[in-house]
Amino acid sequence: MNRSGKRKRRKERGDEAADDDASPSSASFDRHVFPVLLAAAQTTSQNRNSCSPAALAARLLRRVLSRPRQMLSPLPDSLVALLPRLLSTSCSSVAALSCEVLGAAALRSMEAGEVLASDSCIASGLARALGSRSQRVTEAACNSIMDLSASSVGRERLAGSPVLPRILYVFSQVESIREFVDSRTTKYPKRDTEANKIFYLITDTVVLLVNSCKLDKLQSIQKELVRTALSLLHKVWKKVQLLRSSADCNNGKNQLQSREYEICKAIFRLSIDLASPTCLEPDVVRESIFGQTESSFENFVLAYWERSPNLYRRKQNTRNDDPVFAALHSAFNLGAAPDAIIESFMEGLVSCPAIASDELDINSFLQEVHDSLGDAIMYRQDIRVLRTQDLSDQTSRGCVMEEHFFDDGTVFLDEDTFTKKCKHSFKNGYSIALRGMEFRFAKVAAIASALADLFGQPSVGANIYFSPARSQGLARHYDDHCVLVWQLLGCKKWMIWPNPKPLLPRLYEPFDPLDGTLEDNSGRVEVLHEGDMMYIPRGYVHEAHTDVGEPQINAHGGYSLHLTLAIEVEPPFEWEGFAHIALHCWVEKQKLGGSQFDKSSAKKETSLFAIVLHVAIRLLSSNDPIFRKACMVAAKLPSPSACATAHLKALRSSQRSTFDEIIRNIEKNCSFKEALESIKLAVQEKNDEHFQWMSWLRHLPQEGDADLRIDFCNILEALEELVEAFSSDPEQALVGFTGFKSRFCRCVVYEYEDACGSFETLLQMYRTTRNQYMRGMLALHGAHVS
Structure with a gap:
């Protein structure tokens, strides 16, 4: 009687009996649970009837999740084989619960998580789940990805799967992300709405996977998708910076969990294979700098390169027709007043940390800088604000001490305050020298890259110097690299002395002090007008100031702005x-x-x-x-x-x-x-x-x-x-x-197949890494923001 009663009650329980058998470790899984889940995976119905396959499958999956965690490890092979279909089903409850099962299994065992993350079918199922119209499914899929990414192997496997391009697409389509970055408020949303939560979760997932993806896999993602996601991610980063500086910012648990440097790293890595927004062919740059004839550059190399200075004059009526000069002139708002010019090249600056001269692995650089990527600019490393006084007293001393407006190592966290101080210093006779312009402005980067190609060198650096009237910025000195000085605004008087030493100075080697024997009348004097360019070889002592001795030249109030293009010859x-x-x-x-x-x-x-x-x-x-x-x-x-x-x-x-x-x-x-x-x-x-x-x-x-x-x-x-x-x-x-x-x-x-070929191969390796660094830094400065 009791036995019969038990049998009857078990029969009446119906689907609850299947629930009891739902433990993945149960031997009866394939007999009782698998058929129901398979039926749910096949159905396209959203029928909420409690007896529908989808409803039964949802109950079974909930029972699986309610079991002790040890019951989830390992998942039965038949369930693993079925999960891709369950993740892709049109029933949002089943798809979301399947994501949760995946995440729970990964949290129970790191080894199991790595196996599941390495399953290409499961990865494809997760990618389809991310594309669901149901916010619940998208959220569950993101959480599952986070759980499967607990190990480096899991992160790398998912990052190299269809999951990454899908999450990038979802990221670019979520409306709450655009609302977040476009809003003018400096406060985090007071209410943790569902839209806010999914925005934070998707962004964190994007950052995690991008930073875990191998570069060759990143390169295979559609470029337009990358550009769209990159633009949004940059805006998210800037908004996070704004919120961080706000007194109202409190780090709630439902806000972004990604740190700023992690977002920066994701921006950097996404951008390193993108074509530069602005591109100039070496021939265009060559013609702009050295002249229109094809032999002009060869003439320069044979007659002047590393031998003697040379001045290139520009005719007033032709300089504006030069596409390279015009590109530079527009990049810095040079038609404006000095304060506006300073603002034009100060806005949005971040520090450009040095990359080792022989570094050929961009990942090693990223590991080296770690949490400092995207930091505020630092004095001397990125910028100098200085003046040299008592110009007439330099002849006997050869070199004087420069007076700096800021202390060494100062970090400028508040951009507005820093810009105001720079404006104030400029009014008091200080020049502003900003380094690494090729990493901050796309138009300068295009010129630098073309020059590097032209000279067959790994890179060309670019600095900008903005000097007030009747002033001198840098003291008398020489450089360990050749420079092309391009006068963009106003005019400047240069004095250049011959190089008395037969040995050219090398990059990264200590400078010999100036001996103080240079006489003013022994140097060459040139006044550079707007559009002119001066070549100065490495080792040649020089100085420049805006007291040009020509009163009739006052179109820009006596101030001057010039760009130096440094052709740095690396030891190899x-x-x-x-x-x-x-x-x-x-x-x-x-x-x-x-x-x-x-x-x-x-x-x-x-x-x-x-x-x-x-x-x-x-x-x-x-x-x-x-x-x-x-x-x-x-x-x-x-x-x-x-x-x-x-x-x-x-x-x-x-x-x-x-x-x-x-x-x-x-x-x-x-x-x-x-x-x-x-x-x-x-x-x-x-x-x-x-x-x-x-x-x-x-x-x-x-x-x-x-x-x-x-x-x-x-x-x-x-x-x-x-x-x-x-x-x-x-x-x-x-x-x-x-x-x-x-x-x-x-x-x-x-011959090419011997020394010349190996030389070019090594040069290309150097150039590849330098270009990756340049694109990454340009992206942090907003070069890819539409």
Whole structure:
């Protein structure tokens, strides 16, 4: 009787019996639960009848979620196989509850979460759930993504799936996001409405996935979708900054959980593969700066480059027809009063942290800057406000101390207050010098990028200098890079002294102090008028001030604004660098062929001799000026026409002649003993500081056995091995090195498939990373905001 009664009651319970069997760990799952869920997945009906498949499935999924968490791990394979269909069903309750089951399983076990996140079918189902018209489903899908992203593996898998483009699309379509960024209030919404909550959740999901996605996956997302999302994300970031500075801001639990630097990182990463908003071909920039004829640039390189200053005058009636000059003139509102000009290049500035000169992985840079990305600008790193007084007293001293308006390291959190102080300083004789203009203004970036292509260098920097009447900003000095000074507004008087030293200064090396022997009458004096450009080679001492001595020139109240374009020659792209690349390429070819190198010992000896010759070349370059000049074998020259062919051939012939001269110098003057002594000293002192310059060689490919490769980032180990190998018989080592050097100098090839090709490949690697950095910083400055 009791047994019969139990049977009867169980029968009457009907679907509740199925609920009891709904535990994913139950052996009866496939018999009782799976058919109901499958039916719900197949139906398109929104029937709310309690007996409909969708209603039964919803009850089953709720019962699954109500079970202890250990019952969710692992999910039955049949349920995992069914989840993609459940996530895509038109029944919002079933789809939302399926998302919750996914999230609960991920929270129960990180391993299970990684498996689920790696399932491409589940990822596609989540992507479809994100596109649901039901806000409940979208919210549940976002929460599920967050739960599945608890581990780095889960985040990376979902970020590389269809989930990311779908959430970007949803982000760009949610109306509450546009309402949030367009509202003028400086207060967070007082009520946590459903619209606010879904906005916060979608934004947090976007930031998380973008920052977890590999760059090659980001590059595959439709560019127009990226631009739209990028524009909105930038506005969200700016609104968050505004709210943060508001006294009313209190960090409630339902507000954005993404930190500002995380939003910045997402903006940066989304933008690094986008084409620049403004693009100028190298030929357009070349014609604007050096002249209309095709031979003008080659003429400049042969006659002036790294040799002597040169002035390019612009005719008053033609400068406005120049597209490059016109682009710059419009970028900074130069037709306005000084206060408005200052506002035009101060608005929305963020700090541009330095990127290592040999950094070729943008992710490493992002990891290095971490939570400082998007910070307010910092004094000296980004901007200087300074003046140099007592102009007439500089002759005897050579250089005077500059007076700065702000203290070193000052961070300007309040943009309006900072701008007001800059305006005040300008009225009191201080010049404003803003660095990194190529990272802040798209039009400047386009010019800098084109110039870098033209000169065959990784990058060109750009600074702007705004000086009041009768003033001098920077004191008398010289630079470690060549500059093109472009006068954009007003006029300025320049004095330039010849470079008395045969060796050009190098980037990143300490400056020699000015000796105070420069006389005013020994320098060249030029007054730059609006549109004029002056080329000043690195190492040439110069100063500039707005007291031009021409009273009739007062169109702009005596103040001046000019842009400097700095052609920075990185160490690998000097002729010394080319010599190292040529040596490396030749050695790699020797390792791969030739019977005399078949033995491992011979290959090892070759590698060690190569290190000694690298060091000897470095020592030679410290005294031979030719090694410090820029190598321009990768310069993007114009297509030769009949009239320009002679100049083009002369330029190419000049590059080849320089290479031949360098090889002769290496064969004649590279000293084995001098190089070995410097290596021994480093090994003895356990200090490889003087060999850190070799670190960029790690970017050149090394073939052959792994144990024969040189770790240029940990060069001390290789130096110790070298000293040990050559100490037993130094005379024999000298003979071997002499033969090695002679073979190199006799056989090295100046051809594309050898040194020239490797040089261009390395240059492209440098340029890729620099361009990624530039695009990222431009995006933080709003370059992609529509």
